[in-house]
Each structure stands twice: as C-alpha cells, then as structure tokens.
Amino acid sequence: MSNKTVLMIVGDYVEDYEAMVPKQILETLGVAVHTACPDKKAGETVATAIHDFEGEQTYSEKRGHNFAVNTDWQSVKEADYDGLVIPGGRSPEYLRLDERVLEIVRDFAKHEKPLAATCHAAYVLTAANVVREKKCQAYPTLRPELELAGAVWVEPSEGLDSVHVDGHLVTAPAWPANANWMREFARLLGIAL
Structure with missing residues (x-):
C-alpha cells in the first residue's frame, strides 16, 4: 500500500464522478486524499x-451529491503533498479566479510534482500559466483556451476515455477516462500497479 498524500481542490458544482471516483480509486491504493x-x-x-x-x-447537467471537504483550506501547505488532483465540472470556472488556488498549482508545477487535471480543470491550469509547451487534453471545448495559453492540444485518441501524460502532468477529457487518468497519476506518484 502507498504512503502518499495528495491534495484534491474542489468547489461547488465540481463534477461528481471526477471528484468522488478518483478519490475512491486513490484511497483503494492506500493514498490519503x-x-x-x-x-x-x-x-x-x-x-x-x-x-x-x-x-x-x-x-447535460444535473445536481449531484454533497461531497465532503476533509481539510481546512487555511491549513493547506503544498509541501505536505505528493500530488495534486483538480477535477472538472463548473467549479474550475471560478476557482481559476482564486489567487491561492493558482499559487498552489504553480508550486506543484514548479517542483514537478504529479498534477492531475481533467475536463474543465484546464481552466485552472491556463489561469496558473503552467501549460506552456505542455501536451494536454481536456474537455474538447477547452482546446482554444489551452492553445491560447501555449499548450499543445492532444486529440483524445480514445474519445473521452483518453489520457495524456507530459512529464509530471496527466490530463484527460472527462470522467469516462477516470480509470485511465488515475492509473497514470498513480504511476507518477510511484505506486506500482
């Protein structure tokens, strides 16, 4: 089992499957989320x-569940974590406006710690300015934002089940890729599968 600890940044109207399922996958591998x-x-x-x-x-969009926050925002210290997960959904639209969120993302990128982003989480990556010359995937409607931020768009080869790894960054287009997305993130964390 793993002794890794990761941070998952969420907000209201985070995509249900992109938060709950990855959290459960990582916990199954012994990762503290x-x-x-x-x-x-x-x-x-x-x-x-x-x-x-x-x-x-x-x-389409429907109301999901209530997702538990288990960590005080004020206590988050980047050095305490081995990796960062940013789910998609609606929350990235406004999380990208929070300077502390962007500081955290920049710190993970600077130290090349594993960073997993899916779907609309690309909004946060582009706002943090951490995708220049990085090959990325996201929900297809975010292609213009990624390219304007200097990223190299990687067409999802397997549709929404696709995943792409570029160094410490693992990106995917949407929740159908959760298994592939978390498998590659676990590998970046050094977890043998």
Whole structure:
C-alpha cells in the first residue's frame, strides 16, 4: 500500500464522478486524499454536478451529491503533498479566479510534482500559466483556451476515455477516462500497479 498524500481542490458544482471516483480509486491504493475548497473547513461540503452525455451537442447537467471537504483550506501547505488532483465540472470556472488556488498549482508545477487535471480543470491550469509547451487534453471545448495559453492540444485518441501524460502532468477529457487518468497519476506518484 502507498504512503502518499495528495491534495484534491474542489468547489461547488465540481463534477461528481471526477471528484468522488478518483478519490475512491486513490484511497483503494492506500493514498490519503485531502479534499479542500477555498473558504471552507473540514466537515463542510460542496455541491456536485453530474455531467452526462445523452446525445445532445453538449453534455447535460444535473445536481449531484454533497461531497465532503476533509481539510481546512487555511491549513493547506503544498509541501505536505505528493500530488495534486483538480477535477472538472463548473467549479474550475471560478476557482481559476482564486489567487491561492493558482499559487498552489504553480508550486506543484514548479517542483514537478504529479498534477492531475481533467475536463474543465484546464481552466485552472491556463489561469496558473503552467501549460506552456505542455501536451494536454481536456474537455474538447477547452482546446482554444489551452492553445491560447501555449499548450499543445492532444486529440483524445480514445474519445473521452483518453489520457495524456507530459512529464509530471496527466490530463484527460472527462470522467469516462477516470480509470485511465488515475492509473497514470498513480504511476507518477510511484505506486506500482
């Protein structure tokens, strides 16, 4: 089992499957997952959104569950963590405006610690300015933002089940890639599978 500890940054309307399932996968591997949200304390929750692919031109959105925050935001210290997970959903739209969130992301990038981002989490990566010349995937509608930030778009070869690793950065297009996304993140953490 692992002795690793990772930070997962969430906010209201984080994508349900991109927070809950990766947390459970990592915990199954023995990884301690500290969930934190700006301005929230351990014991509080964030609302999740469930995005589904039902045949329309874009995903649908429904209210999900209450996702537990188990770490006080004010106590987050980057040095305490071996890796960072940023789920997608609606929360990245406003998390990217929080300077402390961006500081944390920049610190993980600077120290080349494993950093996992999926779907709309690319908003946070671009706002933190950590994707220049990095090969990335995200939800396809974020391609322009990634390219404007200097990233190299990698077309998902397996549809939404795809994943891409570039150094310490592992990105995926959406929750259907959770198994592949977390497998590659675990490898970056040094966990033998």
